[in-house]
């Protein structure tokens with residue numbers, strides 16, 4: 001029986017994946033696995049029982065990835081599962097920044113008692129006129145799951161699209177429409193585009209990337225969209241640029257006291273992934289990944305350990321070793337197993353940066369003493385046994 005705890009509400013279709021072998025618990029410290037959306041986990045202490053964290057979503061800056069790795073806790077996310085929901089809201093954001101839909105609706109609400117509203121609207125509407133997206137230049141920074149969808153959709157609106165991503169994956173490159181121009185430098189994208197949208201993860205290397213200097217390179221009247229994370233933008237510099245009119249609109253999915261209420265800021269309460277479909281997709285993917293890890297030891301879409309798959313466990317005893325990515329780990333494991341006459345039926349070892357993962361199928365039971373010996377090997381962070 002596995003115990004799981006949800007730190008945020010998780011869609012029921014996802015939880016339905018966790019069948020009779022699983023039970024929800026009220027305390028994170030009792031859980032084998034945690035499901036989370038945006039709850040911040042940096043200050044949390046993790047119990048020795050916690051084996052995995054599944055982020056039902058893309059961004060993992062709310063989770064202490066390295067500390068989890070050091071404690072042998074595998075962290076998963078759900079790449080692409082909410083990308084369409086975000087794409088649609090980015091398109092809405094571009095439209096809200098181009099036509100004064102918000103101002104127009106506000107006028108109608110203020111005049112709802114006016115019996116002559118139809119006639120008066122015809123006079124009032126010039127105050128809310130805007131411009132079209134067709135023919136405008138859009139710069140997309142980050143061509144991953146969301147950036148590719150936004151870039152491709154914008155071409156169908158008749159926009160001239162420029163993409164910048166020095167680390168673009170082969171998969172994303174295949175999915176990108178041929179009509180998208182390749183911006184070789186981000187500065188080129190800043191200086192040429194009418195609309196700029198950011199779709200990169202929040203990392204030390206991307207924090208504050210839209211700063212005073214970046215904004216100074218942009219056209220007067222530029223529209224900047226941020227549906228990625230607030231820390232990618234220097235908000236003080238953004239407020240100055242909105243106040244001066246250099247930036248016409250800053251459309252952001254992240255309300256903060258600094259930008260909320262500033263003229264030209266269009267602030268949305270983190271709704272990018274808040275669609276029925278995105279919530280269901282993320283929850284199902286997160287739960288399936290957790291289940292496969294807990295029951296079979298397979299890792300798919302982890303952000304702190306390598307992907308590794310040996311299929312369904314079957315009749316064998318499966319040993320799972322999470323360890324640092326240093327020489328001679330497999331040699332030490334196989335020596336311990338050979339000493340106790342254990343026969344290895346299958347073995348896989350994968351690494352990702354500082355961390356590695358070894359899965360070993362043994363075609364006999366594994367005595368507790370052998371597991372203790374494996375745990376005592378230096379650089380081993382956790383040993384699990386599935387029998």
Ligand SMILES: NC(=O)c1ccc[n+]([C@@H]2O[C@H](COP(=O)([O-])OP(=O)(O)OC[C@H]3O[C@@H](n4cnc5c(N)ncnc54)[C@H](O)[C@@H]3O)[C@@H](O)[C@H]2O)c1
Pocket residue numbers: 057058059060079080082083086141142143144145146147164165166167168169172199200201202205206227228229253270271272273274
């Ligand atoms: N508003 C929301 O509700 C919502 C929903 C999903 C994701 N997000 C945010 O959006 C981010 C992107 O999501 P995704 O699903 O597209 O992720 P992704 O991992 O599929 O794509 C990120 C892309 O950014 C690129 N990149 C990294 N550093 C870069 C840099 N310095 N310059 C240019 N490109 C760079 C990567 O190569 C990758 O292609 C997430 O990390 C998350 O923070 C927000």
Ligand SMILES: O=C(O)CC[C@@H](O)C(=O)O
Pocket residue numbers: 037038056057058059060082270272273274
């Ligand atoms: O869970 C959410 O509502 C937001 C998720 C989003 O920010 C993400 O990074 O996937």
